[in-house]
Amino acid sequence: MSQTPSPSAAPEPVLDRYEGAPDAYDELRTRDGGVREAWRPLVDRIEQMGGPALSQRWSQARRMIRENGISFILYGDERAQDRPWNLSPLPAVFGPKDWAPLAEGLRQRATLLEMVLADLHGPQNLLAEGVVPAALVFGSPYYLRPCQGLAPPRGRWLPFYAADVGRSPDGDFQVLSDRTQTPSGAGYALENRIIISRALPEVFRDCRVQRLAQFFNTFRETLLALAPRPHDQPRVVLLSPGPHDPTYFEHAYLARYLGFTLVESGDLTVRDARVFLKMLGGLQRVDVIVRRVPDFMCDPLELRSDSSNGIPGLLQAVRDGNVAIANPLGSGLIHTPALLPFLNAACRRLLGEDLLLPSVQTYWCGQAKSRAYVLENLTTLVIKPAFAQGPSVPTFGATLSRAQAEELAARITAQPQNYIAQEPLLLSTTPELLADGPQPRHSVLRAFLTASMDKFDVMPGGLTRVGPRPDALEVSLRAGGGSKDTWVLSEGPVKGFTLLPQPSDNSPLSRGGADLPSRVADNLFWLARYAERAEGIARLCRVIASRRMELISEDVDDEALTRLLGVLSESVGVTFDKALTLDQAVAHSVWSTEWIGSLRNVVGTTTHLARMVRDRLSTDTFRILLALEDELQTPTDFEKPDLGRVVHAMDRMVLILAAFAGLAMDGMTRGHAWRFLDVGRRLERATTTTTLLAKTTTKAAERDDRLLEATLEVADSGITYRRRYPLRMEVAPAVDLLLTDETNPRSVAFQLHHLNEQMSALPEQTEGAQRSAQQKLALASLTALRLAEVPTLCSTTVAGERPALSLLLERLLRDLPALSDALSGQYLSHSAVSRQLASDPNAFDRPL
């Protein structure tokens, strides 16, 4: 939206010119052009505010979306690039009179679907009586045989359920699809609400919008009640497929909001038919798993054996009643649209009543009569797979060429049971604000329900999605559409309630820090290492580039530069081609996408790791990391690099990285999460500085003073040195400052001193008084530095070599990686992957 302020006194009305699409029901306008009652308060306040003010508020909100990192990853995008969340400033509004019957219909539907799931996994009366075709169960890839006969705790087959609802031209609601497998979107609905209520606080308040928090609270209570052990604080985890999942943002967001631990399958293990979370301090029992992993992927032993997202033995833990899963394994069975034509009959059979909320008219081609109808009317229907694996793109019969239609008909005839067709529904329209004014867009509401004790609660709101273009037939985020906050208005005053952390008298104080999954510790450790590595490369490139710029006027061959270039080559892991000029080598080291160790790639890895632990980082910290990513986006001229630009960019990088380190370190409690960040940073810095010293000080240079000056600058210790030794630039004091001085936060000894302290604060996993391997290595390295005599280290042979210093530095360069390995081995190596055992291929038979 980019409306320019109008110069005239009276602001131009925002929604005055809005008109719905012909023939469709419009959410805002009545047939005769009036504003619907429910929308009146919103429209009045928007007009009072005026276009320019709304526009300005909205650009703030957009910044909030970007900075909070709200995103959605598109399927099929190989780089899994996050796409910023597309939210409209205008909410969708429902009055109480509209909403109450919808909510009633949704509650009935959830009750029905839960009973259908229980029947299909139990007595299968619906099949025996022919109410539901048996082919929809036995022929479905989502029918999990090992789950037959399993009854979930409290009979709760649908702790959470979502339905996509659209409005027909006469204004009636129809259900477009049911989501029972891993219903997503509730977290986005919540985030939309937070942004809109912050962008338009007074409008939100005046309109009496029902709050969402109570709904999430009920959901949380429902989950806690499913826990198999009567226990004070059952542990609930949210199982995510990981950061590559399109809705990973939501997983992290909901986990944090609900106070659950965000886990991936590798964090969980089954022992004694119970589920445990692998923590730094050992294994901790898990009571409830909220899964965002499809059920058939959940146990490679009994379900899909090729699953990499599974937890071997999970099904047995469920069978033994030691863990509850929401939604239970098997609940994906009724995710298919092929069930829609049979739901009303099932409702009459199980509830003795008709569906309050009709489904969109659907035909399952597995039935002869329906198939004949579909084939005859192919060009007016919407065709979809009956059992889609992953997201499916609907085929609009009207858009098919004759050849395409014939080809589709042939496919349907060959495997009719795999196809369904639906009558196209002309969805209702809702206003979207665009640069040239308000425009109608077709919209779909995703409504959410959670089981409460013996019934279902409907979220008073939801995720409204709109089509990308006025004529867009498909409304989905994948198709490029946007989303809206959804306001359900209250008749009376609105009760406030929040799940966001509040001061409370009765919540026990906790200073937990041991509560850290090993995988998260591993990611934090590497996040800190990569951030520190990036800073090292940035400092090095800055010194090289600025010295080089000074030299152009003097035009001398400079040994300091050659040596530093050697350090850079080591840092980025590339032997520089002779054909590369120094300037080009620096530019490549910074911007290359091909050199794995280039600054750009190191920064990429840093932000990638940050995304994997985003639930552990503050919003501010995360914001800094995004700035980091932006900084290197502008392309560079690799042929004739502009060194001035390098220096400027590196200045920025160093600043941003310092801000990251500062925020991450200062903003975190001194628990294990902080400890692993600190250990990663110290280890990396010790390694970087040792490498620098090994390249610049173990062999005397013709102009040692110049080399030392540059070295001190790279290690950010130039000022300290000059304050201590204003008149001389010599090797021994420089080595002392960078290697053995425990008061210099840049020295190797300083890092080892802190590493030693951190090692003893980590949870013990070995019994007895023996030091662990990593403790021994850290202590031995620190002791070696403490016992070293700097003058002896710096004694130079006739050939200009410093053998004692070389020896010590080489030893450090062996011990530091060994220390890292030992640490990983003890705390972080739960990353071992489970594997399938092969059956003996030759175990079979012989002819008679």
Place this chain on the structure above:
Amino acid sequence: MKLRIVHQTEYLYTEPVSVSHHMAHLVPRNSGSQTCLTRELTISPEPAIRRERVDSFGNRCVYFSIQEPHSRLVVLSKALVDVLPAEQSLPFSGQAWNVVRQRLATEHRPDILSAYGFVFPSPYAVHAPGLAEYARPSFAEGRPLLETVADLTKRIYQDFKYDPTSTTVSTPVGEVLRLRRGVCQDFAHLQIACLRTHGLAARYVSGYLLTKPPPGQARLVGADASHAWLSVFVPEFGWVDFDPTNNVVPGEEHVQVAVGRDFGDVAPVRGVILGGGQHRVIVSVDVEPLT
């Protein structure tokens, strides 16, 4: 005839396995044609957890988990089974295959409904291109079901060469059709898929076969093997077994262990391990007639 079965599966790992989870289908089932008289399943090292249950196909299966580091796993199954000879008169004059197909798809009687679960493709017995065409010559409209299946069994026996080197457990059924080679498991999956493409209910049978030593030689202990064949559903009669590898209707020399949609449902021992490096499997089976 009473048969004594000893089936040992041994896994050897190059590096220790820290945790393993397994599912075994090794306990012979009871059915109309056989009774399992005694059985014993010994696992070493001793599992921390062991659970036996009856799965949704009526097989007795055992889940177990070993939680101590180990480099060798031995699963030893011993059983004594009384097997009846094959039915003397199969209902050959029975219903046409296409009538049975129709009844499976439309009738909801419990036995038919339960058989209907075996009409659909499954991971190891998919509707690969060419299968329906290969099967078609056996499926003349109106031909009695069992005659049809017997004909298909005979054709597979004649058209396919037994060759243990040509396929593995993961060779898809379409590839077997192309190669015209395989082992009992491949032929069973192939015939199951052929039957299902024609709308019939077919299930996979995992079991053992009593082998006879060549004339004049002694029985070799442990040299037998697991065997696999299939069953087809006949309304009013039940499941009838066919062995395409040997072109016979199984009788008292075939011992059923488990039935499922395909091998994936009833693998004798499957497992997921943590650690272990490389592994090797050694299987020995001994089927001995008690006289």
